[in-house]
Amino acid sequence: MSDELIRRTPWPESSSRAVVTPLQPSVVYASDSPDALDDQYEGRAKGFTYAREGHPNAEVLARKIDALEGAEGGLIVGSGMAAVTATMLGLLKAGDHVLGGDQLYGRSLRMMREELPRFGVETSLADPTDGAAMAAAVRPNTKLVLVELVSNPTLRVADIEAIATLCKEKGLLLVVDNTFTTPRSYQPFEHGADVVIHSVTKLLAGHSDVTLGYVAAADPAHREAIYVTAVTTGLTPSPFDCWLAERGLYSFNLRYDRAEENAAALADHIAALPGVTRVLYPTRPDHPDHNRAAHLLGARGGNMVSFEVEGGRGAANRLTQAAENIAFAPTLGDIGTTLSHPASSSHRGLTPEARAAIGISEGFFRVSVGCEDIGLLKAEFEAAIRAARG
Numbered sequence: 001m002s003d004e005l006i007r008r009t010p011w012p013e014s015s016s017r018a019v020v021t022p023l024q025p026s027v028v029y030a031s032d033s034p035d036a037l038d039d040q041y042e043g044r045a046k047g048f049t050y051a052r053e054g055h056p057n058a059e060v061l062a063r064k065i066d067a068l069e070g071a072e073g074g075l076i077v078g079s080g081m082a083a084v085t086a087t088m089l090g091l092l093k094a095g096d097h098v099l100g101g102d103q104l105y106g107r108s109l110r111m112m113r114e115e116l117p118r119f120g121v122e123t124s125l126a127d128p129t130d131g132a133a134m135a136a137a138v139r140p141n142t143k144l145v146l147v148e149l150v151s152n153p154t155l156r157v158a159d160i161e162a163i164a165t166l167c168k169e170k171g172l173l174l175v176v177d178n179t180f181t182t183p184r185s186y187q188p189f190e191h192g193a194d195v196v197i198h199s200v201t202k203l204l205a206g207h208s209d210v211t212l213g214y215v216a217a218a219d220p221a222h223r224e225a226i227y228v229t230a231v232t233t234g235l236t237p238s239p240f241d242c243w244l245a246e247r248g249l250y251s252f253n254l255r256y257d258r259a260e261e262n263a264a265a266l267a268d269h270i271a272a273l274p275g276v277t278r279v280l281y282p283t284r285p286d287h288p289d290h291n292r293a294a295h296l297l298g299a300r301g302g303n304m305v306s307f308e309v310e311g312g313r314g315a316a317n318r319l320t321q322a323a324e325n326i327a328f329a330p331t332l333g334d335i336g337t338t339l340s341h342p343a344s345s346s347h348r349g350l351t352p353e354a355r356a357a358i359g360i361s362e363g364f365f366r367v368s369v370g371c372e373d374i375g376l377l378k379a380e381f382e383a384a385i386r387a388a389r390g
Contacts, residue, residue: 021060023243027051053231057242064249065204065214068183069196073223074216075230076242080179080199081107082235083213087175087195088144090229091222094120096143101128101158103151103358105177106346112146129289131162138166144173149188149296150180153342153366154359155280155306157289160296164192173222179203180332184256185300194218195226202333202368203303205248206255210241255335255371259303262337262377263369267305269378275315275389277363280306304332305367312362315388316341319365322387326380332368337377340366 029048031037039045048055058076066074077083088111092098100112102125112123126137128147145167147158160176167174175195176188182203188196198204200212213235217223229235267281279286282293283301293301309315320328320339327338330345340346342360355361369377 021057021243021246023239024056025239026055051239052234052236055239055242057239057246058237061200061212061242061246061249062214064246065183065198065200066216069178069216070183070187070189071196071216071218073220074214075223075227076200076237077213077215077230077235078237079211079235080105080177080197080201080213081111082230083197083199083215084108084111084146084177085233086226086230086235087197087215088116088121089119089233090226091173091195092116092121092143095122095141097122097124097139097141098144098146099123099134099137099139099142099172100125100145101134101147101151102126103128103154103156104146104148105152105179106342106349108146108177109347110349128158128163129156129292131159131166134159134163135166138170138172142170142172144175146175146177148177148180149186150282150293150302150304152180153304153306153340153346153364155180155282155287155304157282157287157293157296159292160188160191167194168192180302180304181297181300182252182256182302184253185297185302189216189218195222200245202331203256204252204333205245206252206333206335207244207248208329208331208334208338210238210244210248212237212241212245256303258371259369260301262371262374263303263305263367264301265374266367266369266377266381267301267307270305270307270381270385273382273385275310275385277308277310279308303369305369307365307367308361309363309365309385309388311388311390313343315363315390316343316365318390319384319388323380323384326384332366334368335371337370337372338368340368342366 040047062074062076116123127133149158173194176193177197178188179199179202195217198214200214267279271279329338330340343362347360
């Protein structure tokens, strides 16, 4: 009788089906025979073998994001940076050059400056808001261009049309990190992108309880190269995280629209407060790329607001301590509002001079606006900024 305990019990048969996607944490999947396994590996039959090579919950999530992005064959990996890594290692080789926007996410910048050169890949950065500057930075061995449409954390808007034209003319791969804008605001494949990346951890999942990434390529050969790299290097996503992220996606449109509405109102409110030296939000007329944002995104400004206060690090400390009900955390996209200080978190790896060059001071903050009551948010930020003034 005890031997029966270690035998797997077949899943109960049912004439009805689950409404909620089942969670399947199995690492391995049994096949009927070696021939059946050959059929799976050689594409004659659909099936799963080992979770590092793919599993049902990752596939369900990938197909949903594919539908949002107008893509096919997207891949879920363990984090947003895993998506960047799989793309770079899958599509580049020693001797290639990759050109990046100079206002990428901090870890993407670190990969460009420190990690890729160790593998013999040349890298350089240029201003993505200036198509001519990007064109001037292209080298004979340039293979790939990496940009964010709306940059993290300064919310500058890339000259994506000029960059896409440049890439097409030069035969370069255009990789767009669409985490900030999301497919709710912009679909890069419709505008010349070859690869689209997401940190699913952020707005798509939306509850700060998963760590996942997504990458999709338009060309099946690029798709395969990225997949093989991800599988070989073990960038495997957790089935449970995929299950949670799928659940988060069902409310994505509602969350995004509410957070975006709040962000626009909060940006205007903060801009009028004493001690605030600047506010960055794409739909505001004083945004440096306002016209381009209106052209590319229409009325969609997103849920991110950045602002700067007088007083440097001391004021920054006072502000975060006074904002007791707003999580001071290096993340974005949660259903609740979070506050980030790039100089001490995402961009701490840059020198003060390098941060200053892209507009990040000790008094600079990035807000991921959530779905709270806007009156509450206005009052909390007003009190925190008043405290920053001492």
